Amino acid sequence: MANNSSHITDYKVLTRVLLVLMFLTFLTISVTSYNLAAFTVTIALLIAGVKSFLVLSYFMHLKYESLLLRILVSIVFVLFALIVLITFIDYSYR
Amino acid sequence: MSDTNIHTEEHRNDDASKLGMWLFIFTELLLFGGLFLVYSIYRAQYPHNFHEGSLELSVTIGAINTIVLLFSSMTIAMALTAMQRNNKKLAMTMIVVTLVMAVVFLINKYFEWGAKFHHGLYPGSDLMALLERGHLLYFSLYFFMTALHAFHIIVGMVLLIVVLLRVKSNRIHAHKYVLLENGALYWHLVDLIWIFLFPLLYLIS
Numbered sequence: 001m002a003n004n005s006s007h008i009t010d011y012k013v014l015t016r017v018l019l020v021l022m023f024l025t026f027l028t029i030s031v032t033s034y035n036l037a038a039f040t041v042t043i044a045l046l047i048a049g050v051k052s053f054l055v056l057s058y059f060m061h062l063k064y065e066s067l068l069l070r071i072l073v074s075i076v077f078v079l080f081a082l083i084v085l086i087t088f089i090d091y092s093y094r
Numbered sequence: 095m096s097d098t099n100i101h102t103e104e105h106r107n108d109d110a111s112k113l114g115m116w117l118f119i120f121t122e123l124l125l126f127g128g129l130f131l132v133y134s135i136y137r138a139q140y141p142h143n144f145h146e147g148s149l150e151l152s153v154t155i156g157a158i159n160t161i162v163l164l165f166s167s168m169t170i171a172m173a174l175t176a177m178q179r180n181n182k183k184l185a186m187t188m189i190v191v192t193l194v195m196a197v198v199f200l201i202n203k204y205f206e207w208g209a210k211f212h213h214g215l216y217p218g219s220d221l222m223a224l225l226e227r228g229h230l231l232y233f234s235l236y237f238f239m240t241a242l243h244a245f246h247i248i249v250g251m252v253l254l255i256v257v258l259l260r261v262k263s264n265r266i267h268a269h270k271y272v273l274l275e276n277g278a279l280y281w282h283l284v285d286l287i288w289i290f291l292f293p294l295l296y297l298i299s
Contacts, residue, residue, distance in 0.1 A: 006108075060282045080124065087135065
């Protein structure tokens with residue numbers, strides 16, 4: 001049955017991903033407790049990006065999904081990045 | 095193909111169902127994306143007010159809720175694995191654990207908001223009206239974004255309860271679990287949004 005040929009993620013993989021996610025959460029908290037000025041936000045967002053990548057890839061199984069779906073998801077994130085970029089350009093040159 | 099495989103099989107396409115769920119998730123991402131955009135513009139305009147605002151939130155409660163949601167995301171992923179391996183009992187246990195985690199999250203949120211309300215800080219309150227503009231924007235965004243997120247938690251819980259009942263009555267089984275898969279996807283979305291909400295609202299210095 002073609003409907004059930006999807007990848008099965010092992011419990012161990014899921015547990016490991018959770019541990020990494022928790023580690024990254026503590027890392028964000030400890031990094032942001034230091035005042036590194038503008039870098040704090042950048043680092044916090046970078047870590048959030050890594051965390052969301054892990055959730056998307058392993059918990060949401062994107063790693064094992066079709067290329068079409070992976071491209072679609074990437075397009076949404078690129079689209080959002082563009083919206084933010086264009087809005088900020090607009091605001092800074094008014 | 096050439097197989098004369100004539101089953102009385104119902105007409106369904108799991109890949110299409112999943113694609114549909116993903117399209118819905120895209121709209122959700124852009125909905126929250128819009129709010130994150132508003133947040134970043136105002137944060138760039140009122141950095142000090144946003145910083146002061148974030149100091150009034152409890153990082154501890156925020157961190158606990160982050161861990162709770164991450165854990166629940168793993169358990170619902172495990173429920174899917176269990177279902178695919180035809181372990182109905184474990185799948186049900188994992189869905190129940192996910193639901194319990196959702197309740198824990200909401201209870202935390204209740205206390206967090208309760209404390210703010212107690213101090214007279216809630217949308218439309220007299221105190222809110224007296225705040226500086228940047229401060230007002232920060233708390234308005236805080237309440238709106240966390241409330242919208244909490245609403246998604248409740249919707250996700252309803253969806254997972256439906257899934258749980260269907261697993262129980264064998265309408266979801268090892269050869270037909272796309273609803274569980276889509277329910278899990280929705281739950282991961284809720285987690286995904288929180289991954290960005292937590293550092294942006296609680297941890298800005």
